[in-house]
Amino acid sequence: MNWLSGARGRLVADTEVTARFGDGAVAGWECRWGRVGAVGAVPVGGGRAVDAHAVRRSLLPLGAVLAVLAGCASVSRHPAPGPAPVSSAASAGSVEQYAAIIKANSDRSDHESDGRVRADLATQSSAAADACLALDAQAAACQYGKAVAIGMEARAHPTKAVGLLNSMLQSLNSAEAADPNYDNAGPSRVRALVLIRAPGWPLGPGDTDAGLAAARKAVSLQPDYPPNVLALAEALSKSGDAKGSHASYQHALELAQAAPPGPERDGWVHDAQDGLAQK
Amino acid sequence: MTKLGGADAVLAFVPYPFYVEHAAQLHLTPIAQADVVGVGTKEKWSLVAKTGRVTGGSSLAGYTIVSVAGYSPNFVLHSALSAWQVPAAAKVEPVGQILSALRRVASGDQVAALLDQTQSAALPTLPFASDLKVVVQSPDVPVAIVAVVDNRLPPARAKSFQAGLLKLGKGAGEAEKLSSLKLAGFVMPALPADAPSGAAPGAAAGTGTKAPSGKAPKGGTKP
Numbered sequence: 254m255n256w257l258s259g260a261r262g263r264l265v266a267d268t269e270v271t272a273r274f275g276d277g278a279v280a281g282w283e284c285r286w287g288r289v290g291a292v293g294a295v296p297v298g299g300g301r302a303v304d305a306h307a308v309r310r311s312l313l314p315l316g317a318v319l320a321v322l323a324g325c326a327s328v329s330r331h332p333a334p335g336p337a338p339v340s341s342a343a344s345a346g347s348v349e350q351y352a353a354i355i356k357a358n359s360d361r362s363d364h365e366s367d368g369r370v371r372a373d374l375a376t377q378s379s380a381a382a383d384a385c386l387a388l389d390a391q392a393a394a395c396q397y398g399k400a401v402a403i404g405m406e407a408r409a410h411p412t413k414a415v416g417l418l419n420s421m422l423q424s425l426n427s428a429e430a431a432d433p434n435y436d437n438a439g440p441s442r443v444r445a446l447v448l449i450r451a452p453g454w455p456l457g458p459g460d461t462d463a464g465l466a467a468a469r470k471a472v473s474l475q476p477d478y479p480p481n482v483l484a485l486a487e488a489l490s491k492s493g494d495a496k497g498s499h500a501s502y503q504h505a506l507e508l509a510q511a512a513p514p515g516p517e518r519d520g521w522v523h524d525a526q527d528g529l530a531q532k
Numbered sequence: 533m534t535k536l537g538g539a540d541a542v543l544a545f546v547p548y549p550f551y552v553e554h555a556a557q558l559h560l561t562p563i564a565q566a567d568v569v570g571v572g573t574k575e576k577w578s579l580v581a582k583t584g585r586v587t588g589g590s591s592l593a594g595y596t597i598v599s600v601a602g603y604s605p606n607f608v609l610h611s612a613l614s615a616w617q618v619p620a621a622a623k624v625e626p627v628g629q630i631l632s633a634l635r636r637v638a639s640g641d642q643v644a645a646l647l648d649q650t651q652s653a654a655l656p657t658l659p660f661a662s663d664l665k666v667v668v669q670s671p672d673v674p675v676a677i678v679a680v681v682d683n684r685l686p687p688a689r690a691k692s693f694q695a696g697l698l699k700l701g702k703g704a705g706e707a708e709k710l711s712s713l714k715l716a717g718f719v720m721p722a723l724p725a726d727a728p729s730g731a732a733p734g735a736a737a738g739t740g741t742k743a744p745s746g747k748a749p750k751g752g753t754k755p
Contacts, residue, residue: 412712454631455654461629492629 348392351385354378355398362405372409378402393432397439400424404447415457418447422458433470437478441471445484449491461492479509479521486528502528533558542684543693548674552611553604555728560679562721563694567701569714573722574672575649577601577612582637583665586644589616595623598633599646602626611726612646612670631658638663673724 358374358381365371382402385395400421407417422444429440436442448464451457468488471481486501502525509521536544536558544560551560567573579586579597586592597618601607605624627633630651636643638660644667647655655661678697680690701710701717710717 453629455651455657460631462632462635492632 348385348389348394351381351388352394352398354381355385355401359401359405362408368409371405375402375405375409378405391431393428393435393440396424396428396431397435397443400428400440400443404443415452418451418458422447434474438471438474438481441467441474442481442484445471445488449488461488464488465492477508479505479512479525482508483521483524483528486525490528490531499529536681539684541681544679544681545676546679547601547676549601549604549607549611551674551677551679552607552728555679559682560677561683561690562677562679562723563690564678564697564718565674565721566676566678567716567719568675569711569716571649571675573675573719575675576652576672577649577670578647578652578666579613579644579668580634580637580647580652580655580664581644581667582640583663585640586667589613589618592616592622592644593619594621595642595644597622597624597644597646598627598630599624600627600630600648600651601646606728608646611673611724613668614671614726615668634658634664635660671724674721677721677723678718 355378358378362371362374365374378398379402382395382399385392385398389395403417403421403424407414407421410417425440425444425447428435429444433440445464445467448458448460448467451459453459453461465485465488468481468485471478472485475481482501482505486498486505489495489498489501506522506525506529509518509525512518512521533554535541536554544558545566546554546560551562554560565573577599586595597608597613599608599612601612602624603626608624609618627645630645630647633643633645637645652666655664655666658664685693697718698720699706701707701715707716
C-alpha cells in the first residue's frame with residue numbers, strides 16, 4: 254500500500270500580521286494540509302519557509318495553535334481521486350477491508366473541500382479502525398489505520414487537534430511495534446511528519462529532533478521509497494540543515510523519477526521539485 | 533514588515549516584542565492590548581539557563597540568548613532583561629525550535645533561553661527540567677498590541693474602532709467569537725514606561741497609558 258505516503262503539501266500555513274478589521278478578520282491564517290493531516294510547518298510570507306521568522310514565532314506563543322488550525326482548507330496540488338468509495342465500516346469484515354476503507358477515506362478527504370464531508374469521513378474511518386482493532390488489536394494495519402483515522406479527525410476538528418495528535422503518535426507507536434515496515438516504514442515516516450509539522454512544545458507534540466530521528470529510521474528501513482526520503486528532506490530543512498535537505502530532495506527526485514509512471518510518482522516528483530525550489 | 537510598510541496596511545496586530553523593535557520605524561500607535569486566553573493582558577518572560585551556570589548579567593558574556601522573540605534584540609536586552617546589564621559579548625538570536633534550544637541549554641552549551649509565560653509555565657513538563665533554572669524574569673509586559681500604522685486611520689475612526697475592540701468578548705456569547713483566536717478580548721493599552729513611542733506626527737495620542745517603570749527608554753537596535 255502506498256497510502257499516507259507523506260510529504261505532500263508541505264506548505265501548511267501562511268501567517269499575516271496585517272489585520273483587516275474592516276473585513277471582520279483579526280488576522281489571516283491560511284492552511285494547506287499534507288496527506289498526513291498533521292498541523293505544522295509554517296512558512297511565512299509568500300509561502301516560503303522561514304523558520305526563524307519573527308512574527309510567526311511570536312504569534313505561536315500567543316496560543317495560536319487554534320488559529321493556525323482554524324479555517325484550514327484542503328487545497329490539493331494533485332489530481333483528485335475518482336468517485337468516492339463505499340465507506341461504510343459495517344460493510345467490511347476483515348482487517349484488510351477495514352484498512353482499505355480507511356485508506357480510501359483518507360485519499361478522498363485529502364481532496365475534499367467541504368468540512369462536513371471531511372468530518373463524516375473521519376467518523377467513518379474511526380469506526381472502521383475501531384472495528385479493525387476489535388478483530389485484531391495487534392495488527393499493524395489496524396493500529397496504522399487508527400492513526401490515520403485520528404489524523405483525519407484532527408483535521409476535521411481543529412480545536413481538538415493537539416490532543417488528537419498525541420493519540421495519533423501513540424497509535425503509530427503501536428503500529429511500529431507490530432510491524433515497522435508496514436506501508437514502506439509508514440509508522441516511522443508518518444511519525445516524522447507529525448513531529449516536524451505539529452506545533453512544538455509546549456503547545457503541541459511537535460519535536461524537530463525526534464522528527465528527524467524518525468525520518469532517519471524510515472529511510473534506514475526503506476531507503477528506496479521516495480516518501481521516506483522526502484520526509485527526511487523536510488526534517489533536515491526544519492532542523493536547519495539546508496545542505497542535507499537539498500541532497501535528500503535531490504535523491505528523492507531521482508528515486509521518484511525511477512518509479513513506475515502514475516499519479517503517485519507525479520506527486521513525489523512534484524514534492525521533490527518543490528523542495529528543491531525552496532532552497 | 534513589507535506588508536506593514538505598504539500603503540494599504542492600516543492596522544497591525546503584533547506581539548509586544550515586535551512592537552518594541554519596529555514601533556518607531558513603522559510609526560505604530562497602540563489602540564488596544566490583547567487579552568490572551570490562558571495568559572492575560574500581560575506576561576512575564578523568563579531567562580532559563582543550565583542550573584548553576586548563570587548568576588547575573590555579567591555571567592552571560594559569551595552566551596547566546598535564544599528566544600522566539602530573538603528577532604527583537606531591543607525587547608530581549610532592554611525590556612525582558614531590563615533588570616540585568618547584559619554584556620555586549622552576549623548574542624541574541626531568534627529560534628523556532630525552542631525545545632531543541634532548551635536541550636542545548638540543559639546539555640551545557642553556552643546558551644540561555646528567554647521563554648514567554650506559556651513556555652516557562654510548561655518547563656516542569658520537560659524530562660530534563662531539573663537541569664534548567666529560571667535565573668531572571670522580566671517585568672510585566674503586554675502580550676500583543678493592536679496599533680494604527682503610520683497614522684493611516686483617521687483619529688475618529690481609530691477611536692470608534694478602538695471602542696468596538698474593547699467590547700469584543702464581553703457579554704453573553706461574545707467569548708465564542710474570539711475563542712478560535714485564543715483571545716478573551718481587548719483592553720486599553722497600558723505600555724511599560726520604557727516602551728517605544730512610534731506615533732507618527734499628528735497621530736491620535738492619548739489612546740493608552742504608560743505604566744511607571746524604573747527603566748529609561750532605549751533606542752536603536754543592537755547588531
